[in-house]
Amino acid sequence: MKCRKCGAKAALNMRQHRLALCAEHFLEWLPDQTQRFIQKYRMFLPEERILVAVSGGKDSLSLWDILSRLGYSADGLYIDLGIDHGTGYSTVSRQKAAAFAESHMLKLLIVDVPATLGASIPTAARLTHRGAQKPCSVCGMTKRHIMNRMARDLGYDVLATGHNLDDEAAVLFGNTLTWATGYLARQGPVLDAETGFVRKVKPFCRLYERETAAYALLRGIDYVYEECPLADGATSIFYKDVLSRMETERPGIKLAFYLSFLQARLGGFLAAPSSIAASEMHPCPACGQPTTSVDVCSFCRTWNAVRTRREAEGPGE
Ligand code: AMP
Ligand code: FES
Ligand code: ZN
Ligand code: ZN
Numbered sequence: 001m002k003c004r005k006c007g008a009k010a011a012l013n014m015r016q017h018r019l020a021l022c023a024e025h026f027l028e029w030l031p032d033q034t035q036r037f038i039q040k041y042r043m044f045l046p047e048e049r050i051l052v053a054v055s056g057g058k059d060s061l062s063l064w065d066i067l068s069r070l071g072y073s074a075d076g077l078y079i080d081l082g083i084d085h086g087t088g089y090s091t092v093s094r095q096k097a098a099a100f101a102e103s104h105m106l107k108l109l110i111v112d113v114p115a116t117l118g119a120s121i122p123t124a125a126r127l128t129h130r131g132a133q134k135p136c137s138v139c140g141m142t143k144r145h146i147m148n149r150m151a152r153d154l155g156y157d158v159l160a161t162g163h164n165l166d167d168e169a170a171v172l173f174g175n176t177l178t179w180a181t182g183y184l185a186r187q188g189p190v191l192d193a194e195t196g197f198v199r200k201v202k203p204f205c206r207l208y209e210r211e212t213a214a215y216a217l218l219r220g221i222d223y224v225y226e227e228c229p230l231a232d233g234a235t236s237i238f239y240k241d242v243l244s245r246m247e248t249e250r251p252g253i254k255l256a257f258y259l260s261f262l263q264a265r266l267g268g269f270l271a272a273p274s275s276i277a278a279s280e281m282h283p284c285p286a287c288g289q290p291t292t293s294v295d296v297c298s299f300c301r302t303w304n305a306v307r308t309r310r311e312a313e314g315p316g317e
Contacts, residue, residue, distance in 0.1 A: 012214050015251035023218045030215045031066045034203050041189040043201040048157035050074040053147050054100075054108070056093030056224045058216035059162030061100050063204055065221060067160070068106060074160070076101055076108040079146050081139060082120025085229040093224045100221065109154075111146050118307050122230065127309040128302055135230045138302060145299040149289060151198040163202040166209040169254045170239040172261055185270045188262060195281055196290030206255065 001010040003022035010020035021029055037043070044050060050067060054060040054076040067074040078097040083090045094110070101108035114120045119127070121142065125135035151159040168187070175183045189206075193199040204212055216223055231237065246253050281290045284297035291297035296304070 011218060012211075014208075014211065016208065016247070016255060017252075026214065027218055030062075030207070030211060031069055033207065034063075034066050035070055037189065037206055038201075038203050041201075043160075043190055043203060044072070044158045044199075046072065048073075049155065050158050050160050051109075051147075051151045051154070051156040052076050052160045053143075053162070054078050054097045055162070056096035057162065058221070058223045059164050059167075059204060059209070059212045061097070061162075061221050061223050062212050062215045062219070063160060063162045064100070064106065065104070065219060066215075067203070068104060074106070075156075076106060077147065077150055078108060078110050079143055080110060080112045080114075081142075082112075082114040083122060083228065083230060084120075085122075087226060087229060089224075089226060089229055092226075096222060096224050100223075109150060111150065113142065113146075117142070117303050119310055123310070124303070124306045125230075127306050127313075134234065136228075136234060139230070141299060141302065145287075145289060145297075148196075148198055149287070152196070156198065158199045158201055160201050160203060162204055162212075164204045164207050164209045164212050165254055165258060166240055166243070167236075168202070168205050169243050169258050170236050172258060173239045173243060174235060176261075181270060184261075184265075188265070194290075196283065206258070208254070 001013050001020045002008065003010045003025050004020055005025045006022060008022040008024075011023040012026050013020040050072055052060065052064045052067060052074050054064055056078065064074060064076055076097065078094055080090050080094050098108060098110075100106070114123075117124075121135055121139045124142070125138045128138060147159055147161075150156075172184075172187060174180075175187065189202050191197075191200040215221075243254055243257075280292045282292075283289065284291045284293075284300055286296045286300040289297055289299070293301070295301070
């Protein structure tokens with residue numbers, strides 16, 4: 001297989017795009033694609049300040065790399081969730097994110113969950129009813145809260161995450177199976193800013209995981225290979241697997257699924273994304289973040305319960 005641009009040996013054959021490229025041309029093509037999506041979906045302007053949520057994985061580190069190369073002003077945010085699980089998952093991810101920032105002379109902000117909130121994610125999950133669902137529930141809610149708070153408080157215009165097409169297609173698949181119209185209305189490359197919420201964007205939403213992984217490898221980015229050990233058996237992994245099997249039989253099906261959803265939504269098949277009336281939103285009396293809850297927000301409620309139960313348990317995890 002030869003590179004379509006120069007005829008040299010191809011490093012990657014992307015059957016879904018009927019395109020094969022050598023390493024050099026692939027490393028040009030992916031940032032070009034990213035820039036095209038940033039403009040197409042009006043994610044942000046060159047003068048805006050971006051906060052990139054970096055997990056230490058291939059997607060978010062590649063995204064940070066590409067945004068900086070494209071000339072955007074992008075700082076990183078790493079959230080240390082305190083997940084150990086015998087592999088030191090959070091510690092290793094944090095080291096990868098910090099090493100990348102240092103070698104590229106980029107600014108990385110770190111929020112340490114156990115140090116600031118009083119417990120790690122596994123402990124918080126064990127101590128609350130959310131834990132019965134899976135630690136991912138308390139984890140996702142906590143990450144969303146911290147990302148929004150940091151971006152808003154520090155005056156960033158936009159928060160960017162490394163979600164790729166495989167992530168987006170799996171979420172879409174799950175939401176479609178249950179016709180979760182509220183979630184479907186809000187899923188997309190851009191979630192506009194609302195009162196108290198910063199704009200959120202996913203510049204990699206049209207890139208296959210295989211492509212972002214190839215970018216990280218060919219660019220020599222040192223990232224954490226391991227997936228979160230707590231996500232083992234999660235439904236999203238099952239959906240990803242199903243979609244990948246379909247992709248093998250029908251190259252391009254994942255992208256078509258996602259793009260035709262965006263197209264159908266533009267055509268008005270779902271209600272406008274502002275499903276929650278702005279009037280229902282008010283600042284949480286404890287943390288100031290927007291919430292629809294009559295009392296404190298779910299983040300404050302959960303973490304207050306975690307601290308109370310921890311104190312009742314006494315010292316030790
Ligand atoms: P995941 O939900 O683990 O697939 O991650 C999706 C995206 O969320 C990543 O590409 C990052 O942009 C962001 N993210 C996940 N975990 C963290 C973390 N611990 N700190 C900062 N950002 C994160
Ligand atoms: Fe949150 Fe795994 S990253 S539970
Ligand atoms: Zn080439
Ligand atoms: Zn709150």
